[in-house]
Amino acid sequence: MRVDADVAIVGSGFAGSLAALALRRIGRTVVLVERGRHPRFAIGESSTPLANLLLEELADRYGLPQIRVFSKWGTWQRSRPDVGGGLKRGFTFFFHQPGERFGDDREHERQLLVAASPHDDIGDTHWYRPDFDSNLARDAESAGAIYLDETAIDRVEFDGDRATLDGTRLGQPVHIRASFVVDASGPRGFLSRALGLDAPPLRWLPPTQGLYTHFEDVARWDVLRPDAARPYPADDAALHHVFPGGWIWMLRFSNGTTSAGAALTDDTAARIAAADGAAAWDRLLATLPSVREQFQSARTVHPWIHTPRLAFRSTQICGPGWALLPSSAGVIDPLLSTGFPLTLLGIGRLLDVLERTRPGPSRDEALREYERITLAELDATEMLVAALYSAMSDVPVFKRLTLLYFAAASFSEAARRLNRPELAPGFLLHAHPAFGPELHALCAMALAKPHGRARDELMKMIDAAIEPFDIAGLRDRSRRDWYPALAEDLVANASKLQATAAEVDALLERSGFRTSGQA
């Protein structure tokens, strides 16, 4: 088989397929190469408000209304209930002491719930990737991308302005020629190996391991521990059980499947012998009795996966004629669901490069800028997640550090929705002239594990750093770490977004914030 295309995309996860779809919309010929076949298991399932906004922006820019429906729980359920997904109303954290049952007081010292939406209809989602990705790959194929699944590429060569990829598909040789190669094959993927790209250990994050699978019949935390006053049902969220040395995620899909797994420091992973899979999971839950209750009747529906090294970051992510998408360039940790927004930001940037430039010096220059921004975003994410890891035994500091994320994320989303993206430069506002350096300095302070006065000072400094960006009442201690999504917070803080209360009001109306609609 011989294929000639403008762009060859290696990997047909959501990122590769979405890039293929967008490129078809601007008239490029595309070959989308997949090693496996859909539907297939993939990890990375929980979206965020910013991820959904970026999905909307890409859908609008490239005329993809069939993709836009997935950016909200309500439109998804009304339009494509056949594609598996889950409702995510926010971020839920419970903090555990190993060996002890979970218990808390009226101040919610051992929990943190941050709503991302005021009601289900405009809620965020978890993507059931076997369905989600195969739907996108099918769409890309319908849009005219040449889709080659079960294809193994053994060799890639770049000569002048063409790349050649050689491999086999179902025993037959495949020969692909393309002007540009996009690597969407995931961490330590195709080009990383083929080109021997360097990926030294991360700078701030301790080495971590992953252990995860899909389950059925996982009991709901909010049924085992009901509380009518929570800002949203605790399990309709990305539910995090945090403990010293790691954390567990639980993401529920409406098809009865729950994605659950743990990210663990090497020490914790060694203690439970994480490579043992099911037995290691049992050993972990034996230290977390309240979490174990949730899994009493649960069964796995997919084999256990142990990832001996979760985090990864390449130092070079593009060259003449090729680029890695952010999800192939680096993975930090799922703790703040940063993978999707980073990937979607990168897809937008790379499409921009391919649309605006032709092969030659101007494209090379644009690619260098793509690399600079992508690596800077990964670094900002790494530093914040590393700071959180360093505070897993100090719950108040951990919770306060998360406010850096929630303030930056909610401010960025609102600024973009108000058509003022220039107010929120960089993922996590890392390129903001005031917030960026503060974020860096505060994370560095947290990494030093301060005690006494220095620790109090860190907490105060975090409050001061987020104040100009806090549009969600995050510094209001009377909320006792249960933060609802309130229209009045946004209206009251309109001036921080250089907007009038009426403009914010109109935004809230437009985005369905005030009406609950029908899911």
Ligand SMILES: Cc1cc2nc3c(=O)[nH]c(=O)nc-3n(C[C@H](O)[C@H](O)[C@H](O)COP(=O)(O)OP(=O)(O)OC[C@H]3O[C@@H](n4cnc5c(N)ncnc54)[C@H](O)[C@@H]3O)c2cc1C
């Ligand atoms: C444990 C874990 C949990 C995560 N949780 C979240 C989360 O909750 N939220 C979030 O935002 N992000 C999360 N992430 C990050 C998230 O997984 C990625 O951002 C996302 O999967 C990227 O999607 P993708 O389509 O680029 O890559 P992938 O989903 O990795 O898909 C890559 C595709 O390429 C194919 N492929 C691989 N090699 C080749 C090859 N040589 N030739 C052809 N095809 C190939 C694979 O078969 C696959 O289909 C998580 C990451 C990890 C490790």
